[in-house]
Amino acid sequence: MADTTTPANTTSGALDLGELHGSLTDPVLDAMNFLNEVVARFPDAISFAPGRPSEGTFEPEDLARHLRSYSDHLEQERGWSRDQVRTQLFQYGRTNGVIHDLIARTLANDEDIHVSPESVVVTTGCQEAMLLTLRALFARPEDTLLVSSPCYVGVTGAARLLDIAVRPVAEGAAGPDPDAILAAVRELRAQGRRPRALYVVPDFANPSGASMTVAARERLLEIAVQEDLLVLEDDPYGFFVREGSARPTLKALDRERRVLHLGSFSKTALPGARVGYVVADQEVVGPTGERTLLADQLSKIKSMTTVNTSAISQAVIGGLLVESGYRLREANAAAIDYYRGNLNALLAELERHFPAERRQQLGVEWNRPDGGFFLVVRVPFVADTKALERSARNYGVLWTPMGDFYLDGGGDHQLRLSCSALSMAEITEGIGRLAAFITEQAAEAAAG
Template sequence: MTRAAPPLPQALSLAELHGSLSDPVLDAMNFLNEVVGRFPDAISFAPGRPTEGDFEPEDLARHLLTYTTYLEKELGWSRDRVRTQLFQYGRTNGLIHELIARTVANDEGIHVPPEAIVVTTGCQEAMLLTLRALFARPEDTLLVSSPCYVGITGAARLLGIRVRPVPEGPAGPDPEAVLAAVRASREAGERPRAFYTVPDFANPSGASMGLAARERLLDVAADEDLLVLEDDPYGFFVRTGPARPTLKALDRGRRVVHLGSFAKTALPGARVGYVIADQEVIGPAGGRSLLADELSKIKSMTTVNTSAVSQAVIGGLLIESDCRLREANSRTIAHYRTNMDTLLDELERHFPARRRVELGISWNRPDGGFFLVVDVPFAADHRALELSARAFGVLWTPMSDFHLDGGGTRRLRLSCSSQSPEEITEGIARLAAFITAQLTGTAA
């Protein structure tokens, strides 16, 4: 007897799924990952991944042992209590909040009680928790620098939060532009709730705010009842000049929610971040709590808690560094400084002043961090990126993927964080050949 063919599986319509799945930014990031995978031999200036430095697999076991020894010897915990700390779910707000509080006090001059810190699964979760807690009304609007890191705009898109771009200048966000955006937002019937910024060596632009601009931004925030979401993964990695204080270190009115991560300064594979949320929250009956406590309620319904093992590894690393990560990162800071210097020197060598004027090429000179931006006189889009990878063996990132206002079409981002100086030298030679071929019409 012949069996009837089984019915075809039911397909889901993309139109019936959440609108964020059709967002061009998500498609752009998938395209970039796909191109990187298809051209493994290309020299890549695309991802902003940190260097692996001197990491060795056995370091993980040492960090873990350091943390458990600290619990037993320094805090006097029993073996059973240590076992529970590592093997069970644990405190939703996190287990190493006290070590993090000591570290940010030593490194950044940020003095907050440990209870104001929520340990998160990477900084991306810190963004999601903070946005979900703060943005309650349909008219609530998030202001962001443009160009902007796609993690925050993607999180806002997932949560259905309106985003308004604030054009970024050569020295990062202009406080007066933020003020203008706040007023324009209100005139449009919105409630500007918070402004997101990376004040030091921003991703993607590499721009940094000066001290006067930071202080002025905090004044604007206070005057306009605006919160500032400060994301600071790159502040350690200064190339020239002194380190600048974080916005949170300058914050006297609890206007700043500080988003932190150990991905760049410690161990990216641990996926441990944190949020400093020391703002007071008043309930309808007059009860008071910290914003961190409210974020914890949301976390309990998402990731429940951050991996106890990952926290223990980071905790051990912090203890080994005496909770002074800036000093512990001295070799890494030197690596990034050398790489940025090499990148700038090689661009200068291939495009000296007269030639770059003739060709219409320019770039910025960041004071540190991972990224710089090159302006070119052609469309630096996904089609050009694929050609660059296939024919010239070099990858970069189109800046248009980071703009919310249609800008960046003739700009490309270069990241110099994970390569050796020799790879940077060869990569810029390939990039120069690609740019020259584009301008002479021979790239195809």
């Protein structure tokens, strides 16, 4: 007779965490929830933690205007009937998206990326683009994803959910070093593994703010062809240049279809819409020689996950693209100026509170990104979640510990600052509070 008694160490009806997927005990998956919880507990603290866009130019009535612009586009430019427009907006839609052609036109104008609309998959945020791409590409147990270290937790968390092995490659001041990537590829092959793809944010990376030079981008593409390596390019921050001019994306330089370009409208348009995309123009050859686009294969996976991306969200973004004349970079001119001003203000305040002699005395330093939302401060104490709690409770200022962004250890004495969602007054006050916290912690570290 089978034993149906409840184990003594288990509450009746409860699930054993050890019997759930191993990713649920991974600290990476706890990182964002912890930050949200700290922000909720200290609502009056000035927060340099989130990398979200400013809400300064958003107005509720804009949503109705964007929807009208898109429906007008369908009726006037495409000649659709009212019934066709109604179906487009109210019904389930094409799995790969309904604004793929508008995105392709915008990419051609903004980034000099010229691809067929059929190679664009519209996703529910860029996070889904990552999940679809990883699920499609990583088929064998030996397949390995290379990432920069430090790295955005969204992609490493997605890899963990899918049981994909990840190999970190140390990032330098100018982003990932192509020769270090080449060495990692060869090392993996020597171990019997297959280096399948590299995930990289070439412009103003999250969390480091680092950017690759054009020469490094070209060298990386040479290595990708030479080593049969795919490149997953994530480009949410490329518009937001602080110094110099915009660099070409990897996809714009790609001549061998080695690059899958991941994009999002969260930073450049409307985060609440949760619309992203992936350009997957690689050919896939079937067992009988039939050829399709990788985008078509991603569609199969999407049909079993989100089915399709919200038609209403796509229509809002589509209307915004129509209004911009399919030139989103120009439409973001005011936002580019705003983020440039914020990052310059952040750097100036750090310099004011920590002039050269003082930061040498304390052991404090930071990088100076050419754009984007983030920079990293090195401090002489352990900048972990306990330190963040003290900072929030005693000084009313929040930041992000860097340790969560490293897969191979590191970042214990680093913290990330984001200034994208703050006013100038908040930056000034917040860095003053942060400077007081760092000074106190540095003194305790020196004394202890």
